[in-house]
Amino acid sequence: MINQNIASPLQVQKSHGVSQWQKIAPKFEAVVGKKGVVQRQEELLTYECDSLTSYRQRPALVVLPRTTEQVAEVVKICYENQIPWVTRGAGTGLSGGALPVEDCVLIVTTLMNKILKVDLENQRIIVQAGVINNWVTQAISGKGFYYAPDPSSQTVCTIGGNIAENAGGIHCLKYGVTTNHVLGLKLVIPDGSVVDVGGIISEMPGYDLTGLFIGSEGTLGIATEITLRIIKTPEAIGTVLADFTTIEAAGDTVTHIISAGIIPAAMELMDGTTIKAIEDVINTGCYPRDAEAVLLIEVDGLAVEVESSKQQVAKICQQNGARNVIIASDEQRRIKLWQGRKTALIALGYQSHYFLQDGVIPRTQLVAVLKEISALGNQYGYRIANALHAGDGNLHPVILYDHSVPGAFKQVEELSGEILKLCVRVGGSISGEHGIGADKKCLMPEMFNHIDLDTMQWPRLAFNPQGLANPGKMFPTPPTCGEAAQAQKMGRFSDLEVF
Amino acid sequence: MINQNIASPLQVQKSHGVSQWQKIAPKFEAVVGKKGVVQRQEELLTYECDSLTSYRQRPALVVLPRTTEQVAEVVKICYENQIPWVTRGAGTGLSGGALPVEDCVLIVTTLMNKILKVDLENQRIIVQAGVINNWVTQAISGKGFYYAPDPSSQTVCTIGGNIAENAGGIHCLKYGVTTNHVLGLKLVIPDGSVVDVGGIISEMPGYDLTGLFIGSEGTLGIATEITLRIIKTPEAIGTVLADFTTIEAAGDTVTHIISAGIIPAAMELMDGTTIKAIEDVINTGCYPRDAEAVLLIEVDGLAVEVESSKQQVAKICQQNGARNVIIASDEQRRIKLWQGRKTALIALGYQSHYFLQDGVIPRTQLVAVLKEISALGNQYGYRIANALHAGDGNLHPVILYDHSVPGAFKQVEELSGEILKLCVRVGGSISGEHGIGADKKCLMPEMFNHIDLDTMQWPRLAFNPQGLANPGKMFPTPPTCGEAAQAQKMGRFSDLEVF
Structure with a gap:
């Protein structure tokens, strides 16, 4: 075949x-x-x-x-x-x-917007690809369930898109990303065949084609119907905000919380530049303008567990030099604490053009890498704000610049590439949750050698042999972007230039 | 290529x-x-x-x-x-x-028994394929960490084998199976190339070849070095044993515990036949001989959470008709309660030859399926004992028979096949954690149609085009076992008969 x-x-x-x-x-x-x-x-x-x-x-x-x-x-x-x-x-x-x-x-896929089946007893929901992420939770929240992956765009983005990019979100530290919540897929593969992979139970025999498909960015086919795992809404949620005068203190706090055996549902770090923008534009009144870092930490679970964990989190923050520690006493206060994090990009965008990047580093490298990012910014002459999922080392550097200055965007792109190369150097990744797409394909050889990349072509050649499904995405074309000569030397997969 | x-x-x-x-x-x-x-x-x-x-x-x-x-x-x-x-x-x-x-x-791989790197800060450990499952936890337990997947054979089985079969274990209800704990693999693929897939961070860009490889039963290559996620040893563990006079009551209890939002680390059900064998042979003194079912439920986490959960579990057991509910007060008592479950197969094997099966059903079908299994046993004239991971619907029916009776084994195999077909009929699977291997490949068409099975061949044809790696495993040969004529009609993949 x-x-x-x-x-x-x-x-x-x-x-x-x-x-x-x-x-x-x-x-x-x-x-x-x-x-x-x-x-x-x-x-x-x-x-x-x-x-x-x-x-x-x-x-x-x-x-x-x-x-x-x-x-x-x-x-x-x-x-x-x-x-x-x-x-x-x-x-x-x-x-x-x-x-x-x-x-x-x-x-x-936006017209494929039907929720096909809700099975609360088995904690499954089957949806069409164009169903909005948030609709899933809305459909079941009255029954005490929710769908965990929560990308920032969750009120707009589709489940199909989440699958293509293996979307993450603020709460993926505890709950994992999209691939951890998808059980089965009905696929249309590039020859027009309809294939079912996975099912309604957790582990199906045969190759894990569900896992292979999730994150494949539309290059292997289209997921049209998706079976998702839904989970019980936690009995309680506890939210803690702590501010620090140094990034080091905030970084140490992150390490100590994880070391204490607590797995927060979310653990967000915002740096001084981000804090100032939030308070200047949104004026939440929660984030001290002179802080160099705030940590926003959320724990969830049984009420007793949450009560214990949030006190422990608050204590660890104080032990690591937090100036103020606020524990949300009710849902309204909780929403208030989150308001800053959720509007961070809007606030930054109000003040300046920005270029948002997405990379991952081992959590232990957090402080060192943030310092190096700042140094790279200085070197290129741009300020960089940081709002990041600190718990899983998923950075979101935001490069601030003036788009009307000729050549500025090109420089920002270059700086952005340097940041991602830095992530790779410390053992991380060029993408945490935004995907490779058209944007980062030339950086893939920073992470993978020729043999690793060649091997990744195999599923694509198998599913998409004519290269009709989303050509030119995910993988460098030719393999090392701009090194066409090298591609010919490879021998293996020299016909990949077609993609 | x-x-x-x-x-x-x-x-x-x-x-x-x-x-x-x-x-x-x-x-x-x-x-x-x-x-x-x-x-x-x-x-x-x-x-x-x-x-x-x-x-x-x-x-x-x-x-x-x-x-x-x-x-x-x-x-x-x-x-x-x-x-x-x-x-x-x-x-x-x-x-x-x-x-x-x-x-x-x-x-x-048994001589590939080295632990290559321990990185407690990032909660990773890198091991060779032949390292015994239990050695991983032994290497780090003093530091407060452990490796979660715990198949029954964990004192003997290797991490490489766990990856080939995507092994589960008693605690996979809360912690997931092997694929949820593997970050990266060094692979030797069938042409002898060495390929790195995944890495030390959670989500890597590109296709998820790590996930594809896990559970591929040696048909895509050999994982030689494996990066595992290790997790913090829970602060506390609580174990509850409850006995019931009917399977229905035990089944209802399982449903109510999950509905209460508790995710036990383990939730094991043993039926009357298993209980009697355990007490006759091992004599734990914990499992009442006249009970029709016992549930062994374990919760873990922070001490306050465990204290609350185990009381709640005990209450739900009582509300659903449990006769006796024992809460382990210390580690010694906890081991005692587990002794029965851990020696169940030994006890059954002491009394009779047995054939152990492994299937999955949606949890909500538990009681109905156990009854139907019992009826199938009566129909074939064999007793069937059940010791199962009730929380995730992973059945382990144990067919008791006399191997010396001519034709008995063939009948047992047939009965065993009927049980698996029943699992599929209710929306389940022919394998939960033991894999397909040589044993169940002819049952794959019960779960997957021709197009689904054909599509699964693609990764195999890509990685293992000459069919040299573990031929004749996992997939029917020809596609519908014994239906050679049909294979030729398929057109697609007619050359698969070589595997």
Whole structure:
């Protein structure tokens, strides 16, 4: 099968002329109806980019299916006509994973918005790909359950997009990321076949194709129906805010809390620049303007456990030099403490253009890396704010700059790349929860050698042998970006340039 | 690459004569030394089977490497000489995953027994594949950490074997199975290349090849070095034993404990037949002989949480009709309560031959399925004991029979198959933690249709195109076992018969 289907680069037609699209569009209309196909240039503008707005490419056509069967038919038409296609949910992705490619069909899942089955007894819910993350919790919260992964965009982003990028969130320190909450997937693979992987129980026999698919950024197919694990709403939640005069003290506190055997649901660190922006713009009154760091720590579970843990957390904060420690006494106070963290980017964006980055480091390297990031900022002449998931070492440096200054964005991109290389040098990663997409593919060789990257191509060649599904994402093209000559020397997978 | 390397069935030489093995053995000796190669027939006897003793096949040669480099060299020799090979750890697997095939090299990892790195601060440990599961915890327990997955064979089984079968254990209800505790793998893939997948941090970019490899039963390569997550030893453990006069009452108790938002570390159910065997043979004095079911429930965490949870668990047991509820007051009492569960198979085996099965059902189906299993036993004329991980619906029916009766084993195998089909009918699985191996591959089509099974072949064809790594395991050969004609109709993957 595989050897028959691997297309040579020439088989992928790079361009379909306008007349060709006029011929093909009715085929899609026959599947999803006239209203399900977007062709007018001004309407296509909306789909030019996802939330990584620095990359733009208009798709040739947008198709909005409503069912798995329609997705399968749409993909089949693409397969038969050798048309590249890209899947998009709400377009909140920050790495350009849903960025169209030239002459592609963009398959948008927003009309696939049905919750198909709620099974509270077995703690499962089955949803279509376009269901908004937050809707899942809304559908079950009255019954005492919720869906754990909570990316910042959770009121807008889709479960399908969460799966493509293996989305994380503030509470993934304790609860894990998307892959820890998905049991089964109905997939449409690039030849238009419908495949079921995983199921409703936790561990299924055979290869873990569910896990392989999650985080594959649309390059292996489209998940159309998704079985999620839902969990009991905790009996109690405790939230603690502590401020520090040094980053070191905050970093030490993080280490000591983990060492004490406490696994907070969330443990967020904000630095001085972020704090000032929050208080200048939002004015929460909770975050002292002169602090060099605040820690926002949340524990959840049984009431007795939460009561004990939040006192212990407060004590550890004090022992490590916290000036003020606030324990939220009620839900209103809790929301108030979170307000700052949740509006941090809005506050920073109000004051300046910014470029948000996403990297991971081993938690023990936190203080050293934050210092080095600050030094890199000074070297390039930019201020960098930091609001990070400290518990799992997931950094979110925010480079502040003026977009109107010629050349500034290019410099910021370079600085941003240096920060990610630093993450890799200390044993971390170029992406925590935003994905690789179009943005970071050239940095993949910083983390993986040729053999490791070649091996990763195997699933793609198997599932997506003609390279029609989300081409040009995730992996460098050619393998080391800008080192075309090297690709030829590799021998192995030299035909990958097609992707 | 892939299309070049897919061998036609004829390329796999089915037989190497004795003289051929005499020629090839020195090549392996050159890599691992004379002592690292076992050739004498009487020594090879040891390696004829794993713990599924009903299947036996002597390997042509056993090789015992000590390092990743040696494994890579050994696999390369196999690759160059088209010799099939099977990997084996301690041979405790219950599904024949480490069963040799005719004329194969058996690569045994027991000399790869080094703990390579302990990183307590980041809660990681790096071990060689042959390290015993229990050694990991022993190496760090003094420092307040442990390794969570705890299969029954944990004092003997290897981490490499745990990865091949994605081993579970008594405490996987709360802590998950092996795949939830592995961060990175150094792999030798079937062409002898060394590949690093995953890393030391939780979520790495690119496809999740770590997850794909875990549970792949040796068909994609050999994991030689493994990065594990270690966790803090809980501050307190609470253990509760309750006995019931009906299975229904025990089943209801399980449901109510989960509904109360408690996630026990373990929740084990034993039925009347098991209880009687335990008390007749081991005489713990804890399990009432006339009970129809006992539940053994363990909670862990912070001391305050455990104190609260165990009281709540005891109360729920009583509310659901438990006759006696014992809460272990100290570690000695706790060990005593566990003694029965831990010796259940020994006790049953002392009284009768048995065939142990492993299946999964949705937890809500527990009582109905146990009743139907009992009815199936009556229909076939065999008693069936049950000791199961009730919290996650992982059944372990134990069919009691007399091996000396001609035809009995065949009947038991058939009955056992019926039980697994029942698991699938209610939405469960033919394997919870023992794997598919040689034993259950013919049942895979009960769970997966042709397209799903075909899709699972893709990673195998990609990693193991010549089918040299653990041939004949995990997947039916031909696809629907005994339906060779059907395989030809499929068109797709018709060359899979080689595996």
